[in-house]
Amino acid sequence: MIDPAAIDFEKGNGLVPVVVQDAATLQVLTLAYMDRAALDETIQSGEATFFSRSRGGRWRKGETSGDRLRVVSITPDCDGDALVLAVDPVGNACHLNRTSCFGAADAPGLGRIARLEQTIAERAAADPSESWTAKLVAQGPKRIAQKVGEEGVETALAGVAGPDEELAGEAADLIYHLLVLLHVRNMVFQDVLDVLASRAEAGKGPKTRA
Structure with missing residues (x-):
């Protein structure tokens, strides 16, 4: 896992964007955001936890739906102000009961x-x-x-x-x-x-x- 101290949260006013990707199929599942507390909880729990801008607080994916995202790896970008979260999804990533938030199509390519x-x-x-x-x-x-x-x-x-x-x-x-x-x-x-x-x-x- 990564060192949360190395992530630049200040650039995004306390938040960093997180691209969530299926570790097996490489399909992009969703785009979310994390603050430092959400990143810490994700590392500690092994399950994706985000900061909801609409709710104004952190939420662990699957708390109500049961559709969880088990973390496989966390990779920062070259500037340390964005993350790729590779996950093993349990259920759907999208609240519309779809595999991905980016359309209904299944995993492309390989x-x-x-x-x-x-x-x-x-x-x-x-x-x-x-x-x-x-x-x-x-x-x-x-x-x-x-x-x-x-x-x-x-x-x-x-x-x-x-x-x-x-x-x-x-x-x-x-x-x-x-x-x-x-x-x-x-x-x-x-x-x-x-x-x-x-x-x-x-x-x-x-x-x-x-």
Whole structure:
């Protein structure tokens, strides 16, 4: 966590803006404000606490709704007068019962991968007769790895001779089955991204190309 003494509250008349972001999907959930007391309480409790300009006082997210924001990290900007709060949301961030205050759309870009991982984890515990994901998980990593291989071949064939829609669909199937395989191995896609990042830092040439 950060040192609250290093944050410049004076510039904003006692408040700093806080961009709240889902730590897994990177989706921006809301924009809020903190004073020194709210930041201190956030650090101590591990849950997001803000200063409400309309109420004129501090409030911990979820006190009435139950939709809490568990803090993963707090990062100041280069001037120390704004914060990014990475959180693990429990429920919705928006008072309109939406995931984000910035529209009804779900996590964009790579955030969709993290959202799919969450769905896979939830469905893995379902009845295998009612969920394809649960059925795959019940069959074990060997069968799932076989499916990854099959989907990889189908993706390659679509890439050679299929239309764009077919390639996109086969690639989606491949990614889904790969995420299921990672799940049963107690891994997440971030483990793959960590390898790519380490290769980029090491300058390993073609393996780091986009």
